[in-house]
Amino acid sequence: MNSAHLPTPLADVLIVDDEPNNLRLLSTLLNNQGYKTRSALSGEVALKAAHSTPPDLILLDIAMPGMDGYQVCDRLRKDSSTCNIPVMFISAKDRAFDKVKAFAVGGVDYISKPFQVEEVFARIEYHLKLYRLQLKIEEQNIQLQTEICQRIEIEKIMVDQNLQLQQEIEHRSKIEVELQQANAQLALTNKELEQFAAVASHDLRSPLTSISAYAQLLEFRNLKRLDPESIDYLEKILKLCDRMNLLIGDLLSYAQLNQTQEPFNPIPCKAIVAQACENLATEISQNQAEIIYGDLPAIKGAESQLVQLFQNLIGNAIKYRREESPKIHINAQLKEDCYLFTVKDNGLGIADKDREEIFQVFKRLHGQGKYSGTGIGLAICRKIIERHGGSIWIESQLGEGSTFYFTLPANPSAM
Ligand code: ADP
Numbered sequence: 001m002n003s004a005h006l007p008t009p010l011a012d013v014l015i016v017d018d019e020p021n022n023l024r025l026l027s028t029l030l031n032n033q034g035y036k037t038r039s040a041l042s043g044e045v046a047l048k049a050a051h052s053t054p055p056d057l058i059l060l061d062i063a064m065p066g067m068d069g070y071q072v073c074d075r076l077r078k079d080s081s082t083c084n085i086p087v088m089f090i091s092a093k094d095r096a097f098d099k100v101k102a103f104a105v106g107g108v109d110y111i112s113k114p115f116q117v118e119e120v121f122a123r124i125e126y127h128l129k130l131y132r133l134q135l136k137i138e139e140q141n142i143q144l145q146t147e148i149c150q151r152i153e154i155e156k157i158m159v160d161q162n163l164q165l166q167q168e169i170e171h172r173s174k175i176e177v178e179l180q181q182a183n184a185q186l187a188l189t190n191k192e193l194e195q196f197a198a199v200a201s202h203d204l205r206s207p208l209t210s211i212s213a214y215a216q217l218l219e220f221r222n223l224k225r226l227d228p229e230s231i232d233y234l235e236k237i238l239k240l241c242d243r244m245n246l247l248i249g250d251l252l253s254y255a256q257l258n259q260t261q262e263p264f265n266p267i268p269c270k271a272i273v274a275q276a277c278e279n280l281a282t283e284i285s286q287n288q289a290e291i292i293y294g295d296l297p298a299i300k301g302a303e304s305q306l307v308q309l310f311q312n313l314i315g316n317a318i319k320y321r322r323e324e325s326p327k328i329h330i331n332a333q334l335k336e337d338c339y340l341f342t343v344k345d346n347g348l349g350i351a352d353k354d355r356e357e358i359f360q361v362f363k364r365l366h367g368q369g370k371y372s373g374t375g376i377g378l379a380i381c382r383k384i385i386e387r388h389g390g391s392i393w394i395e396s397q398l399g400e401g402s403t404f405y406f407t408l409p410a411n412p413s414a415m
Contacts, residue, residue, distance in 0.1 A: 043067030
């Protein structure tokens, strides 16, 4: 029969006995039961066989010439490749002393001759089961050890990462504190600057009024005596005084924006836009401008500042017009927690590179000669919007009109 078709033996048993008859008998019995057996007629042969291919169990006689069973068992236990193989002694010796010695050298069982076949099978089966369990436990132990090592490794990595994270958090907290300090310092500086600008522009106004008054007086008193060139100079002085007065006035309103005591109230934006248009009535009719707006939401804010915001934007849309008469569309739509407003015109438009700069104080793209103004209007708009918790930006193309976008918080619960 081909060995591939042989049934798998129950176990590999090494039988050691110097009596060939005993060997044959035990081999036959075990083979019939389904075990694979190997035989050794001496201790030395048994040790070699066990070392080269460790069996699952050894049946070992005690009294043998040369090396006896105890010595064989002792040597087996000292060899790492055979130390765990269960050794069952089979012997005619039946004294308690012999049995004790058998267990002392590492035997797992002791069967006295003559033996009961069934009992031998039962004991062999029992020790094989124990041995296999032991092997399994050892295997699981190794697995467990590997797993523990892996976990320790992972834990180490996690501790390292935690440490890094901690350091990062500390670093960020430090930066945050520094940022807060810098912000506080900036706010203070801003406030000081605003106060300075307010005081300076206020104090500049009175000497300017005097200069203008004296120039007018000079002109009035000497109108007949002065040559045309001198009168022209005086006119220029007066014009420049007016211009300076305008600049100081705008600078003052810019500086005072944050100092106003005006409370924030719920205000319908439609009324605000209507008011702004009323204030611009002359410009609107002179330019035949059309201001188109439908329903606009109510928002919470300082009324006079919101009027100024729309007035500046509509006023600019009219001022920086093209040939065709100005058409200005005003809309608003709800975006999550804020309203997005748009003020769209069909005017001159601005180049991409100037989109940010136009919100700076005194920044003007169009010359004083053709367009009046101080360059503070949009800076005021930005400040008003920021005070109300929003932001402002522009999208435009030169020669194709502009759209100013700004957000204002939608806070219906506060209405
Ligand atoms: P100004 O007093 O000069 O109008 P603003 O701060 O209101 O000052 O505007 C700054 C500059 O931005 C203006 O001088 C103008 O060049 C440009 N600008 C503002 N609004 C518009 C607009 N709707 N279309 C084209 N250019 C504009």
